[in-house]
Amino acid sequence: MSHVLAAVAWPYANGPRHIGHVSGFGVPADVFSRYMRMAGHDVLMVSGTDEHGTPIQVQADSEGLTPRELADRYNRVIVEDLHGLGLSYDLFTRTTTGNHYQVVQDLFDGLYRNGYIIAKTTLGAISPSTGRTLPDRYIEGTCPICGYGSARGDQCDNCGNQLDPEQLINPRSRINGETPEFVETEHFFLDLPAVADALAAWLDTRDGWRPNVLRFSRNLLDDLQPRAITRDLEWGVPIPLDGWRDRNDKRIYVWFDAVIGYLSASIEWARRTGAPSAWKKWWSADGEGKDAAAYYFMGKDNIVFHSVIWPAILLGYSGQGSRGGSPGDLGALNLPTEVVSSEFLTMEGRKFSSSRQVVIYVRDFLERYDADALRYFIAVAGPESQDTDFTWAEFLRRNNDELVAGWGNLVNRSISMAAKNFGAIPPALDLTEADEALLAVAKAGFGTVGGLIERHRQKQAIGEAMRVVAEANKYLSEQAPWKLKDEADKPRMGTILHVALQVVSDANTMLTPFLPHSAQKVHELLGGTGTHAPMPAIEEVSDLDGGPAYPVLTGDYTVGARWESTPIEAGRTLAAPKPVFKKLEPSIVDEEISRLAG
Ligand SMILES: [Zn+2]
Numbered sequence: 008m009s010h011v012l013a014a015v016a017w018p019y020a021n022g023p024r025h026i027g028h029v030s031g032f033g034v035p036a037d038v039f040s041r042y043m044r045m046a047g048h049d050v051l052m053v054s055g056t057d058e059h060g061t062p063i064q065v066q067a068d069s070e071g072l073t074p075r076e077l078a079d080r081y082n083r084v085i086v087e088d089l090h091g092l093g094l095s096y097d098l099f100t101r102t103t104t105g106n107h108y109q110v111v112q113d114l115f116d117g118l119y120r121n122g123y124i125i126a127k128t129t130l131g132a133i134s135p136s137t138g139r140t141l142p143d144r145y146i147e148g149t150c151p152i153c154g155y156g157s158a159r160g161d162q163c164d165n166c167g168n169q170l171d172p173e174q175l176i177n178p179r180s181r182i183n184g185e186t187p188e189f190v191e192t193e194h195f196f197l198d199l200p201a202v203a204d205a206l207a208a209w210l211d212t213r214d215g216w217r218p219n220v221l222r223f224s225r226n227l228l229d230d231l232q233p234r235a236i237t238r239d240l241e242w243g244v245p246i247p248l249d250g251w252r253d254r255n256d257k258r259i260y261v262w263f264d265a266v267i268g269y270l271s272a273s274i275e276w277a278r279r280t281g282a283p284s285a286w287k288k289w290w291s292a293d294g295e296g297k298d299a300a301a302y303y304f305m306g307k308d309n310i311v312f313h314s315v316i317w318p319a320i321l322l323g324y325s326g327q328g329s330r331g332g333s334p335g336d337l338g339a340l341n342l343p344t345e346v347v348s349s350e351f352l353t354m355e356g357r358k359f360s361s362s363r364q365v366v367i368y369v370r371d372f373l374e375r376y377d378a379d380a381l382r383y384f385i386a387v388a389g390p391e392s393q394d395t396d397f398t399w400a401e402f403l404r405r406n407n408d409e410l411v412a413g414w415g416n417l418v419n420r421s422i423s424m425a426a427k428n429f430g431a432i433p434p435a436l437d438l439t440e441a442d443e444a445l446l447a448v449a450k451a452g453f454g455t456v457g458g459l460i461e462r463h464r465q466k467q468a469i470g471e472a473m474r475v476v477a478e479a480n481k482y483l484s485e486q487a488p489w490k491l492k493d494e495a496d497k498p499r500m501g502t503i504l505h506v507a508l509q510v511v512s513d514a515n516t517m518l519t520p521f522l523p524h525s526a527q528k529v530h531e532l533l534g535g536t537g538t539h540a541p542m543p544a545i546e547e548v549s550d551l552d553g554g555p556a557y558p559v560l561t562g563d564y565t566v567g568a569r570w571e572s573t574p575i576e577a578g579r580t581l582a583a584p585k586p587v588f589k590k591l592e593p594s595i596v597d598e599e600i601s602r603l604a605g
Contacts, residue, residue, distance in 0.1 A: 010299035012289040013040040014269040014343075015054040016309055017102070020081040021066055024088040024369045026397065027359040030385045031349035032304035035465055037094040038386065039302065039347075041520035041540070042460040044095075045570040051289050053272035055100035056082045059243040060261030061144040061161050074242045078103055079557070086545055086558045088369040092378050093523050095543050098276040099560035102268055105552025106278065110271035110337075111264045112247035114324055115236075117335020119248070123198050123323030124236065130173045131192030131239050132160065134180060140256045141172075141180055141187050142240045148175030161238065167308075171235075195246065196233035197263070202319045202328035203231050209318060209342060215462070217392075220346055224314040234316070236263040266317045269303070270340070278551055279561075292325065292339040300344040307348045314346045347463050350390040354397050355600065365603055367397075377589065379522040380406050386469040386521045399596040407590050414476050414518070415588040417483070421507040422532050424488060426581040432508055432534065433501030434577035442506045445482045449475050449513040450572050456517045457570055465521075472517040479510045505577065508533065513572050525587045530568070532587070534579035538566045 015036040018028060040052040058078035067077040082101050089099060101107070118124045132141040143160035150158035151174050155165035160172035172178060173189050180187055207228050213221060236259060237246055243258030251257060270290065277286040289299045303313045319328075325339040326332030334340075351358075357365045372381055384405050389395060425433060435442075452475045459468035483503075491500040512533055519526040523540035530539035543562040550556065 009048055010288045010296060011040075011043050011048045011050045012269075012273070012299060012301040012341075013043075013050055013052040014301060014303045015052065015096075016303075016305040017054055017057040017265050017268050018085050019060075019062070020056040020058045020078045020085065020101070021063055022081060022361055023084045025359055025361065025366045026369060026372060026381065026385075027352040027354065029088070029092060029094075029369060030352045030389045030397075031306045032347075033089060033094055034092065034382055034385045035347070035349065035389070035391070035463075036302075036304040037092075038465055038520045039304070039460060039463070040095055041523060041564075042457060042570065044564050045516075045519065045568060046457060047569070049288070050097070050564070051273060051276065051286075052095060052097050053099070053269060053276060054096060055098075055102060055268055055272050056085050057261070057265040057268065058082065058102045059258070059264055061142075061159065061240060061242075064240065064242045065144050065159075075103065083558055084370075086560050090543055090545050090560055091369060091373045092382065093542055094560070095523075095541065095562060095564055096560045097562070097564070098272050098279070099543075100268075100272050100275055101557060102264055102271075103554070104271075104275065104557070105550050105554045106275045107264070107268065107271040108244050109552070110274055111244045111259060111267050113336055114267055114270075114320060115247055115259065115263075117324040117337075118197070118320065119195075120335070121323055121326050121328075121332025122330040123201055123328055123332070124195050125198050125233060126193055127196050127233065128191050129171070129194050129235070130189040131194075132172050132178070132187035133190055134182070135185060135188045136183065140192075140239055141182075142256070143172055143238060144240065145181045146172045146175065146178050146187055147181050148178040151176055161240075172239075192239070194235050194257075195237045197236050197316075197319065197323070198233050198328075198330075199231040199316070199319055200233065201330050202322045203228050205322045205328050206315060206319055209322070210314075213345075216345060217348070217463075220310055220314060220348055223310060224346075227311060227315050231315075236260050262312065262316075263320075266312050266320070269317075270337075275551065276561075279548070287338070290337075290340050292341045293334075294338065296341055299341060301341055303343050303346050305346070305348055307350055310346060310348050313343060313348075318342045345463075350392065350394045352390045352395055352397055355399070355603065356396055367599075375595075376591075377524065379525045380410065380588070380591075382521055382523075383410050383469075386465055387473075389466070391464075391466050399599045403591050403593060403596055406588070409473065411586075411588045411590045413473060413480065414514070415586060417476055417480050417507075417514075418511055418529055418532065418587055419584055421479075421483065421504060421511055422581055422584045425504045425508060426583045428497075429501060429504070429581070431581055432575055432577050432579045433505050435502045435505035435509075436498050438502065438506070441482065441486065442502065445478060445506060445510055448478050449510045452513065452517050453570060453572065460520065469518070469521050472514060472521070475510065475514045475517065479507060479514065482510075483507055505575070509572075509575050512575050516568050516570065516573070519568055526568075528587050532581075532584045533575065534581055539568050541565075541567045 067074045146160035150163040153166035238260045273286040488500045488503040515529045526540045541564045
């Protein structure tokens with residue numbers, strides 16, 4: 008058994024989740040974590056909502072809320088969305104906790120002491136009429152990159168590029184329209200060039216990464232510049248240096264604090280379990296975590312933060328860049344083992360857009376359809392390795408033709424036939440070649456499916472599991488146990504059904520990481536008791552360091568099925584099953600498309 012960190016990208020707390028958000032990394036990270044736990048690894052799956060930065064403050068301003076109030080609202084909404092999908096986070100928390108502030112400041116401190124944070128004089132905006140600092144979000148102008156007329160001082164919402172306020176063409180104050188004056192001001196920068204060699208050496212040791220991720224990351228090293236980690240804004244983590252700590256106009260930049268969330272959430276998890284240093288089993292590079300593996304799941308637009316910038320922070324903090332140094336208070340920390348990025352999901356041929364209502368929110372989806380129907384679609388047709396389009400017609404087809412007619416049909420007909428004719432799991436007597444062959448296909452599936460999930464080929468993995476299902480359906484059609492009605496044929500009928508039920512049990516175990524809700528139901532239909540697929544729960548907790556209470560997603564995942572064939576017990580009572588999956592009416596396609604704005 009080894010320790011495996013599943014670090015899942017942090018959703019920004021400015022709205023509910025849509026299915027594009029969860030299909031790239033939320034659901035795939037859950038599939039991976041569930042499988043790794045079933046295979047005997049000690050998994051820690053963490054994430055939370057990313058709540059600082061200008062966009063949240065701007066949105067709060069426009070809704071007449073404080074940033075914290077806005078973050079509270081969407082933190083809760085997102086926790087509920089992820090809970091509805093059954094994502095098995097050990098801890099899903101947020102960046103506005105006292106614990107997160109401490110860990111961020113500790114990393115800042117360690118980097119600063121080692122010389123990897125440098126102060127630089129840059130241009131900051133002030134309002135000529137008041138003489139006060141004008142925060143980035145209050146400056147608007149034309150984007151120098153794409154020409155968009157309403158780019159903000161820190162970012163262009165049209166092209167997504169990060170900006171500095173003085174780069175804007177025709178900058179103006181959003182408060183009173185005046186032209187800001189730019190004066191020299193001090194900010195802190197992460198000295199990326201000082202860790203470039205260490206990064207290159209580390210990237211050279213990475214094998215098994217998707218080649219595009221590795222190539223992209225290596226190319227970035229040629230042109231590394233110091234990167235600002237503080238900003239002129241009020242909403243964020245204070246800078247932990249004398250003379251800066253109490254300033255209200257300068258904060259740590261949101262990207263720097265958010266990426267540290269993986270570590271702070273692990274520490275918060277440990278503190279909540281009553282073993283405050285237990286996080287080291289996943290993180291400590293020179294101690295008990297030195298053999299741990301860390302997998303980071305994100306969309307392709309976020310690779311740079313996980314393959315270059317976060318590793319740079321970890322290297323600098325651990326004292327491993329060109330300036331040397333020694334590890335900070337938390338000790339030397341593990342770098343990512345693998346960066347698993349996904350491509351984008353589009354929607355009926357268009358880009359998801361909440362503002363243009365080209366969107367399906369997770370909560371709306373779950374009001375009308377089962378979580379596993381969406382999880383199935385994401386697994387077989389998600390944006391794992393190329394941009395992918397979600398269409399309702401394809402969702403309907405996958406659900407009805409594959410999930411219902413394939414897997415649901417196998418479960419339903421084998422269990423109902425055994426229940427009707429035997430009232431229990433019948434014993435297997437003499438096995439024929441066909442019986443042995445099917446059992447062998449199912450047994451071999453564990454190695455194949457598991458190996459593919461470990462290599463982040465989930466689409467192929469579920470394809471292999473569904474191939475076992477198809478083989479079992481074919482076996483039943485060929486063996487036709489329903490024809491063996493004479494009393495003399497009944498032992499053979501029982502043997503066929505026993506074999507079929509064993510393969511249902513095996514296929515169900517292999518499908519558990521993908522379809523945990525229905526896997527629990529199938530387990531119970533087979534007469535099983537107890538937890539087969541553990542589920543997360545929402546808990547209201549108090550801040551460990553005295554802040555306000557908040558909801559977290561957590562659970563006990565030490566229970567549940569193992570990744571192996573479990574022999575079914577002859578004689579176990581079976582009842583006539585209710586269908587596990589719902590067949591959908593073709594009319595939903597037009598109904599759903601009409602919900603989208605034209
Ligand atoms: Zn732009």
